[in-house]
Amino acid sequence: MNFKLNEGIEILERTPRTLEGFLAGLSAGWLEGDEGEGTWNAVGVVEHLIEGEKHNWIPRLKMILHDGESRVFPVFNRFSHVEEPSSKSIEEKLAEFASLRSDSVKELKALIVDQDHSLEATGLHPAFGEVSARELISTWVVHDLTHISQIVRVFSNRYREDVGPWKEYLGVLKRTEPS
């Protein structure tokens, strides 16, 4: 086990600026490119991250700390951003995500007052059953990373043929898992 709260927070705090550096001002060719029908483009990933700040991470952490295993988490709708498309620019969406994430990190720091106790508190996941605050926060961190990785993969695949024989050297082009 490697999780440390302060290190996890370092990643959570950085994701908005990582994505801002990566995505702000890009052409539609990058932002709107996906991996085929039913797959997400970079804009959709940012929308999904916004939904997570609103409805997933902090709300579930609060349930663990306040309700324990007396209530099952509501199911998080991973497709809500697909069902309610937004017309905001990518820069506006990145700013919204940054603002929500900043608030989330403040709440996280306020909620975990006694690490030894709070991180081992457990709640009930609808599919997995018992899960701990430590597992939830670790997952939040890796969830950020998995979606950065997804955008990188989508972008890389746009140039899958363009790289010619170098394809052999480029690990990112060998990944096919939908994440």
Place this chain on the structure above:
Amino acid sequence: MNFKLNEGIEILERTPRTLEGFLAGLSAGWLEGDEGEGTWNAVGVVEHLIEGEKHNWIPRLKMILHDGESRVFPVFNRFSHVEEPSSKSIEEKLAEFASLRSDSVKELKALIVDQDHSLEATGLHPAFGEVSARELISTWVVHDLTHISQIVRVFSNRYREDVGPWKEYLGVLKRTEPS
């Protein structure tokens, strides 16, 4: 084929700030974590990107445009940063990469004066034989992406066990290719 020079340059210009947002100020736990003996940590990846700016991309592009297929590219040493360790901080390395990349992009724009002609020019790769400027520049873009992806994977794997049952949902933890 999807490559467009202006879009490729968009990614090349952003990589330094993506990495700055992602890595500057992180704890040693993240920056020095790797995937076992002989694998790279995040600092090593930035060092490798610095080497590429100095010895790989622009030098090879110049050879294609000036020498065509009359000379084979010198082999690029992917391990030179391992052989000559540096004691600079990650922030200093990121700044060095940003400065070199800024110069490289200026050179790239100056070198490709007539896209129709210049992008189809060819040179000789030591392993692949004939390669075009278009393939080289596409590869430069995807090479940036493959190394962002690598850092993300290394970080994710630190929390492989910590996420508990959520492992099942996190695509990035299912990747094992060394890239």
